[in-house]
Amino acid sequence: METLQSDSRTRMDSRSRILEAARDEFLRKGYRAASLRDIAQTAGVTTGSFYWHFKNKADLFEALTGPHVQAVMALYDQAELQFEQLTPPQQRHKMGEIGAACAEQMLHYMYQHLSAFKILFRAAAGTRYETFVHDLTQKEIVSTNRYLAQLQQEGQPVSELDPWFPHLVVSGMFTAMFEMIIHGLPEDRALACLRQLTAFYTAGWRNIMGL
Known part of the structure; x- marks a missing residue:
């Protein structure tokens, strides 16, 4: 049970970091030039972790x-x-x-x-x-x-x-x-x-x- 709760908190923390990194990336570069690789790197997550939370860049922009x-x-x-x-x-x-x-x-x-x-x-x-x-x-x-x-x-x-x-x-x-x-x-x-x-x-x- 504790492991499941810990995994859930970790996923939520990763999602929050991705959203925060995406805000900065979109504001600096605009949507078209924004890089998912750079967003994932700034957030400290793997691309696999990124796609766990968001389908693509459009889905990420939608969430924000x-x-x-x-x-x-x-x-x-x-x-x-x-x-x-x-x-x-x-x-x-x-x-x-x-x-x-x-x-x-x-x-x-x-x-x-x-x-x-x-x-x-x-x-x-x-x-x-x-x-x-x-x-x-x-x-x-x-x-x-x-x-x-x-x-x-x-x-x-x-x-x-x-x-x-x-x-x-x-x-x-x-x-x-x-x-x-x-x-x-x-x-x-x-x-x-x-x-x-x-x-x-x-x-x-x-x-x-x-x-």
Whole structure:
């Protein structure tokens, strides 16, 4: 029994060392140039031990980042559902409030898992998550366009927009938000900047939406 527990602890320790070595390797070299041999060597494990834990480099990257991508997407989806469940007058009143709260939750989560998101934003080219920022942007664009159409149906004097405009605004917001992670702003400064950003974008959208 003690031998089985010891073996289990050893495997978990090896896995932790591999993940730690992989974080450094991906951040230094990016996904494509990262070497599994170098990761195993840095972690102090054999290649056989590596493949006990992970099928390949993609599986390793998934272990480091996948759960965090899903968590951020879930935060967004929860906020979107919360907004959709409101009555139209409540939506007009709480539009900026719900969006700002969601952005703050996402930012806080990212700072709690900073290394994972630095890898996502700087080293994901060649992985299934290289379009993470684009995918999140697209979700918000779809939601924004749907709400603009709803306002028009309700008779709101919505400004006529070029089809590209929502993309420019939404991508600008997310890019600004994620740049704070990439450039290593302390969380308190990032939060202060985010609140200014959301106030800025909310005021602009309210003007365009005639709210």
